[in-house]
Amino acid sequence: MYEKVVEIGLLFDFYGKLLSERQYIIIEMYYLHDLSLAEIGEQLKISRQGVYDILKRAEDKLYSYEDKLGLVKKFQDNKKKLKKILDYANKVNEELTAEQNGELKNHIKEIKEIALDILEKN
Amino acid sequence: MYEKVVEIGLLFDFYGKLLSERQYIIIEMYYLHDLSLAEIGEQLKISRQGVYDILKRAEDKLYSYEDKLGLVKKFQDNKKKLKKILDYANKVNEELTAEQNGELKNHIKEIKEIALDILEKN
Structure with missing residues (x-):
């Protein structure tokens, strides 16, 4: 689970702005604020199942953006390379x-x- | 016009994969292969106006992705910085x-x- 949180967190950093407002909020509540599906449902006045469906669709969307644009992968590759530059320097x-x-x-x-x-601004 | 072609070309490099297939093809034909709206319409068997509408929608989509993700700007900033690293080296x-x-x-x-x-792979 921890790995998934980190992964979604990274994807969300890069592609969060491409989600709908509701998808954005639910990813934030679930993964960043660590609320349960039931708690989110209560706050947003939708069923637990409704929250689950939006969450899944939002996650799929994040993975699909990464499939198409690969920004997280590129970011991680660049990070390694920039650290090497720092090491050599x-x-x-x-x-x-x-x-x-x-x-x-x-x-x-x-x-x-x-x-x-560059490392900080990517 | 030349500047617009370069600008759309860059946006297309970064976000082209997020367009629909038809939007993708029309941007490619118009900006990269330099065909006229009428020529594209003939090939795709749609009206000149139809081509124009799809083209405009595709351009808006590219600009809107840049507004949200700013990849072109980031790319150009990083390019300048990496060139400075090369100069100093x-x-x-x-x-x-x-x-x-x-x-x-x-x-x-x-x-x-x-x-x-890094410069080449971005």
Whole structure:
């Protein structure tokens, strides 16, 4: 179950805005706020079965967007690659001796900052 | 017009798979193969007006996906950032003297290769 929560959470981050308002709210209540189907049904004044059906349709929609656009996969691939850039930049930084000029270190710092910036904004 | 073609081309790259088959084909014929509305109508056996309506709806859909997900904007932002990483990596490379060890140069080469790889796959 935990894995599913993480998976839906990621899909929801990327494609949540493409869901209908009701689908969006129900995914949020169930997966992010951890409410039960019965609790959601009470709040929205629909049956437990009704909540379940909307939830399933919303999940299917999220998976189908990922099938078509693959943004989560791309995001995870890019994350790994950007972390490698950071690793290499750190290694270069460590190996530059104190005598080696400060400009080189600044360039490496810039590389690290940009890589982190891309990581954060994706 | 040229700018619009480029813009729709980019949106189509990112969101084309979310269009209906007919919308997809008509965008392709009009923007990528440069056919006229009348020519497309003839091929698909629908009126020129019918083609126009589907085209407009398809364009609206592409713009609306961009409004919601902003993938084209993100792609263009990342492209600029990755190019900066490449620039800095090139500068570091130039400034490393021949005596400075080959391992450092290899790390920089790796950074450049990964940045290029991300650029190509986005």
